[in-house]
Amino acid sequence: DGGITQSPKYLFRKEGQNVTLSCEQNLNHDAMYWYRQDPGQGLRLIYYSQIVNDFQKGDIAEGYSVSREKKESFPLTVTSAQKNPTAFYLCASSIFLGETQYFGPGTRLLVL
Amino acid sequence: AQSVTQLGSHVSVSEGALVLLRCNYSSSVPPYLFWYVQYPNQGLQLLLKYTTGATLVKGINGFEAEFKKSETSFHLTKPSAHMSDAAEYFCAVSSDRGSTLGRLYFGRGTQLTVWP
Numbered sequence: 001d002g003g004i005t006q007s008p009k010y011l012f013r014k015e016g017q018n019v020t021l022s023c024e025q026n027l028n029h030d031a032m033y034w035y036r037q038d039p040g041q042g043l044r045l046i047y048y049s050q051i052v053n054d055f056q057k058g059d060i061a062e063g064y065s066v067s068r069e070k071k072e073s074f075p076l077t078v079t080s081a082q083k084n085p086t087a088f089y090l091c092a093s094s095i096f097l098g099e100t101q102y103f104g105p106g107t108r109l110l111v112l
Numbered sequence: 113a114q115s116v117t118q119l120g121s122h123v124s125v126s127e128g129a130l131v132l133l134r135c136n137y138s139s140s141v142p143p144y145l146f147w148y149v150q151y152p153n154q155g156l157q158l159l160l161k162y163t164t165g166a167t168l169v170k171g172i173n174g175f176e177a178e179f180k181k182s183e184t185s186f187h188l189t190k191p192s193a194h195m196s197d198a199a200e201y202f203c204a205v206s207s208d209r210g211s212t213l214g215r216l217y218f219g220r221g222t223q224l225t226v227w228p
Contacts, residue, residue, distance in 0.1 A: 004155075031214075033216075040220060041220060042218040042219055042220040043202070045215065048215070050214075088153075090156065092156075096214075097213070097214035098144070098207075098213065098215075099214075100144075100146070100158060100161055102158070103148075103155035103156040103157070106154065106155050
């Protein structure tokens with residue numbers, strides 16, 4: 001059953017802590033994306049990756065980091081430098097950059 | 113960069129009434145236009161996509177959208193609303209130039225409420 005999985009569904013971060021959100025896809029897509037969603041602001045692009053071992057900053061990359069060591073995986077780390085991390089995080093993938101994006105179920109990050 | 117404006121952050125209709133959700137994009141013609149739907153605490157699901165050719169695009173769940181170049185619009189419609197249509201809807205356009213080539217730009221979303 002092909003698709004995109006994100007884990008965990010809910011994640012809690014303590015002050016000064018780095019946390020990593022997982023995103024895995026088995027669609028054989030080259031491109032992957034991370035978005036942040038806040039109420040009333042739509043989706044804002046954090047990072048995207050066109051191909052393995054390559055990634056680019058989006059519009060709100062400060063305080064976040066990513067890696068793309070495998071085609072199937074694109075983890076997002078929310079660092080302690082991100083002062084307002086509470087949001088819903090969505091991962092997406094597309095067969096190539098610019099093609100239709102398909103989304104995972106999301107991870108909600110909350111700060112303790 | 114492309115920009116997308118969704119007019120009306122909240123739209124309410126009665127069950128069985130016409131649904132009209134508005135989307136306007138910036139003046140340069142984008143390669144692709146999309147509508148996505150999001151149910152609470154879930155990811156986005158693709159409703160429909162416009163590429164080239166026929167300007168009226170049919171999607172899932174009875175939705176359709178019409179691309180109007182002269183009005184830079186891509187409004188989403190459904191003739192008869194159902195309770196299950198209550199969700200948030202996002203319009204998105206792709207970029208066709210420069211360093212943002214291939215990126216998607218999203219509107220802020222329209223929350224659709226359907227009254228019984």
